Amino acid sequence: MADIRAQLLAAFEVEHREHLEAIRRALTAPEQADLREVFRRAHSLKGAARAVDLPRIEELAHGLEDLIAGVGEGAGALDRPTLDAIHLLLDRIEAEAEAARTGVPPDGPDQAPSEGEPPAEAAASAVEGEAGLEYVRIDAQALRELAQAAHQLANDVRAEQSAPQQLRRLHRESRRLEQLWSELRLRLGEGRDGARARDFEHALKTLTRDLADLGQTQHRTSWSLQTDLGVLREQVDRIALTPAATVFGDLGRMVRELARAEGVEVDVRVEGLDVRAERRVLQALRDPVIHLLRNALSHGAEPAEARRRAGKPEALAVGLQISARGDRLQARVYDDGAGPDLARIEQAAIDRGLLPKRSPATPPPSPEEVLALAFEPGVSSAEAVDRLAGRGMGLSIVLQSVRGLGGGARLGARRPYGAEVVVSAPLSLARQTVILIETGGGTFGLPSFGVVRLLRLAQDRLETVEGALTARIGIGEADVVVPVVSMAAVLGNAESEIPASGGTVSAVLLSRGERHVAFAVDAFSDVREMAVEAAPGEGLDAPLALGVALLEGETPLMVLDPDGLVDRWLRDERRLAAAGLGLASRAAERPRQRTVLVVDDSITTRTLEKSILEGQGYRVLLAVDGVDALHVLRSGEAIVDVVVADVEMPRMDGFSLLQAVKADASLAALPVILMTSRNDPTDVRRGMDLGAEAYITKQKFDQRELLATIGRIL
Template sequence: LGPPCRARVQPAPSPVHETGALLRVPAEAIDALTRASHELASAVGGEAAVAEGLARLTRRAAELGLMAERLRGTATAGVSLRTLETDLLALAREAADLSRLRLTVASAVEAAAARIGEQAERLALVPAETVFGGFPRALRDLAREGGQDIAVQTLGLDLPVDRAMLQALKDPVLHALRNALSHGAEAPEARRRAGKPAALAIGLAVAVRGGRLVVTVHDDGRGPDLAGIAGAARRRGLTVQDEDPEAILALVFEPGLSTAAEVDTLSGRGIGLSVVADAVRRLGGHVRLGPREPWGTDLVMSLPLQAARRPMLLVEAARATYAVPSAAVERVVHLDRAGLDRAMGRSVARIDAKDGGGTLPVVALRDLFGQDLSGPEAERADTGGRLLALLLRAGGRRVLLSVDALREVRTHLVLPAPPIGADPRLISGTVILGDRPVLVLEPEGLMARAAEAGPDAAGATGGTIGQTPRSPTRAPSPATTILVVDDSITTRTLEKGILEAAGYRVVVCVDGQDAIERLRAGIEPIALVLADVEMPRLDGFGLLKAIRAEESLARLPVILMTSRGDAGDVARGLDLGADAYLTKQSFDQRRLLDTIGQLL
């Protein structure tokens, strides 16, 4: 990595651990949140009028019922019936007025709640520039003090990111930038000989990829000094794999390792990067150092994304809604089914020169998750000679993704991916539409899946990419009802969608106590229970024990599904009488459906 440049770089101050954090919040944000709170309070107040009206209707209906009972066999029945008819019409008008009032109140509450959510989100999410925006100037000042000529480039600082995550990354990113300045600098003559611009280029980029926040610091300097890193590692008694450059580069994150000629700086790739790596790991992420083409070094920090707003294109496939990052969608195209070609056993389509020309594979979104269609939905998806497809670009590749319908383009808050679902390479997060979650597709994962697909596995008709042909399973009868029990709205909604797509009727409960009360009430015949283990009030083990203790429920099949894959937990569940125990980490919807089919 070479000796440090002439700029004397001061170490970054150590993070201050405070008992409480003070944040500067724009006054207009607080005002907007306050107004939205008042609006919500006012709208909720309208519920009192609705409740009063309902109570009045209840009393009046009871009075009319008593009147009708008294009329039986009386001499004045004719007159009284006319009175009863008049009162019933008045009751109907009052009910209609109350219904309209309820709709108005509900709409006002929903709008006010949405505004509160948006304003609260503004306080939690801030542009990356809020924390990183001052770094370019600080870096230029440091370079000026050392007589260096640099050009600082930034990208993606307008991306809204969780404020706490940005604050935690502040010191690591500053370390990385100082690191690039210290070890990336070269003599002007050396840069001229290499054909580089006179000024050292240092870049800071913030992006969201694959449901992760990716922060990259790069420079066009001399690049990593593998020999220097290996030598410093040996002096510290570390094992060095000379034939593996990536393993050598990973050594720079070892505590205390430094290739700098001077030891009075924390900015060198060594101690400085150890600080960076430690901070990133505490956030559940990882960091990587590597050479940059054609010159210089890349330092990439990748962290699990807590929340960010991204524009999404909502599409439908196999009765389900999915979100596709709109940045990956070049355009929407219509394909002629009859015009599709075959290449190596796969469906392909030629695209116009205005779209770059060439022949691209056609992948059906409804096939990616192994969702078979039958009945009216299949007819709707397959009628006509045209296919609706998205021209996607990601990772330097392109593919045509066929969908059933387009819904809208809107900016959504992207939350972490759910703990269960289809291939995790295909899912980068979740967005909430109303009260239901929608999976966010990962474009690079779609590209990789399309590349893996064998003959007849991708295209506009049939086939499940990357899966073997399905073994036949017994089709459920229309009366087969499954009870799904999970305190996570995301998980229970996904499970409900999978089971309903397979033809089952599904009812849901939010925890074990809710479930056992519903089972005891006998509201509907339940054929099987699919329950999470970790739930409030009554967990899955408690629910299972309660079911087995009830004579009328003791033979009810129960499947436990949980993120706890510990052998002891599995043994406990089976000892209590669970018919199957599935873990979310290795979740496969085909296995779930096969297990249910065997138990039923």
């Protein structure tokens, strides 16, 4: 019975988080919330709690159900007190579920998770709530060794990829020998050794044929190995990578409880908990993220009058966004407070001896340089020390923690107001994509996530600006004058010049925030997937070293930190940074091309609408259904200005897509136009109720109407 109980609790762990996240997401835009869906979630949560015999959660869910029902029936409204009451119930449900999972009663917001992973949580992470699967306990070390073995197998397969090419070369040589032999026989004629010559010719043709067959077999085997390896790695990732909810799922409740204790009205948003990464990476990021959330609450809180004057909502917005880009995990913590105080940070850095005192006539350091100094020990912009922040050590510890993972951190201003800190780390410590570069007589690695572009610059097109060598590079829609710096010089060889070969300079374009720098290198040698371990602290200074990987023959490869390289340039070339080199000129930017996402399962309709819209100068993205559209919207790869969606589509129809967009706080403001072949007033009313900006029927489709509608909305 104990095993059955563990399985039920593991399934409930996944289900209750899904319901709580969906309810909170719906309530981020209360005026557009679908109360029927919220009620359904509360009702399902109550039933699930009853099924696993958790009466306290069942009671709390019943209270939530009554509260939502009262609003839906007109007995109340989704005003601030009601929303606070709902979030309090959700937090209590979450705390009780945590207590049921760990066996430890709720003990406040700062309770740290245990180092090990309880069996129920391990099972929930492994199966994501899929029914009918058996729950098992997996040793974390064995799992890491499995991932490393898969990585090593990938390296071995890659090493064998040259075999088919070599066989093709041998086959060509064999054919050439056949041709030469035929010419030689014609010259020599049939002599007494004719039989032996025929035997030689037969053997040569057999060899040619066998080489051709072997080459085809090797090609098929190589393709099969690559396919099987891809499946293996996908299966390993399914086991090794766990949803972020298992580590960060309780942090929204933590912030709300801290805010209540501090008397701060707060609107907490947590997104991306379904993103998967290695548990040890997520666990290592938990403490840094907790500190950043406490910082956001402390530094972002403002007097109510100040928020009203700025046109902000009454409640302080504090958010955590988890996302995956390539093989990197990003955790973005933000608030809509006053934003970073550059003057206070600069003064704190001067007091710590990190910046020289400057006269009123001396230009200030660049914002990027000042914000980077916030991660130095003892630098804080807080006016006083309280229990949340102010000692000036927190950001330093955050950076130190994520560097140990091969990650980085960046502080920036958030538009139109507020601050954000983005910490990044690899999704998996078992492998990262690394670009191998040659510079200053050595080989180094650069993680691909930090590289904007690899460049080959014509030497005669380089210009000197403010005494520095520069190149004009198109970045986005802006023309940016980017400084070209010797990578070897930044790494310590001060006498190193810009390396050039054949009239060109090879360079790698890096960025930090909005600052761009091109680091010139001798050559790019390879791109590999490698295991990157923490740097031992020897050789290069720590800010420049992200970690160490092993090449063939156990040769160590120093993997450089892209952020550290740009920070070093900012520090050493303060004059050039202050001159604005490497920054896009906002005045020179062209108006941004508007982007339309067309969602339709009919390729004919998609092609027609794409042609019409591109003819009017719009950039057009395509999606085949609602699921595909949400992937495009949430990937962050493009800024979409308006969505034009068909109603009737497989997997996710237009109504469901519209509802998902309006329920997602990061997408809720995105206008959606619905198109359908059905001219049903009920459908029109439903679309408008869900928040569609317009509804166009295909029977009377007129491209002028579509263009006019989009023009009106934009």
